[in-house]
Amino acid sequence: MEITGRLTADAAVKTVNGNRKVVNFSIAINDTYRSGGETKKLTTFFECSYWLNTGIAEYLKKGGWVQLYGRVGVNPYISGSGEAKASLTFHTSEVKLLGGNTGSLDNGSAKTTALNAGNKEVAQINPIDKFDGIDGDLPF
Helix, strand or coil: CEEEEEECCCCEEEEECCCEEEEEEEEEEEEEEEECCEEEEEEEEEEEEECCCHHHHHHCCCCCEEEEEEEEEEEEEECCCCCEEEEEEEEEEEEEEEECCCCCCECCEEEEEEECCCCCEEEEEEECCCCCCCCCCCCC
């Protein structure tokens, strides 16, 4: 499954079971819809975990946009008032950094970094709205 959202806080690395490390972070996904002629806003929160490479944690900062691949889970619990509740979890297998909330663009370029299950980092600088070297008509 693929989800895209904004980080709600900086990621934290936790050590569990002695020496295993996990990156924990949360994202918010905003959606709007119309009901009875009125526009309504809905925010869905996911508590995410990434076990494959803790190096990504330094890039997962509050306000940044991320695209995640993995699987959804549900964590049911009973609130302090005795009410049954649940939170959504996301077991992340790949993280793509789509940009930050401020200062993430440099000279018209956006940096995209992805970490996948093979723990290999792929970094690309993709120009945004620049068509340098294209003169005249396109060949198609």
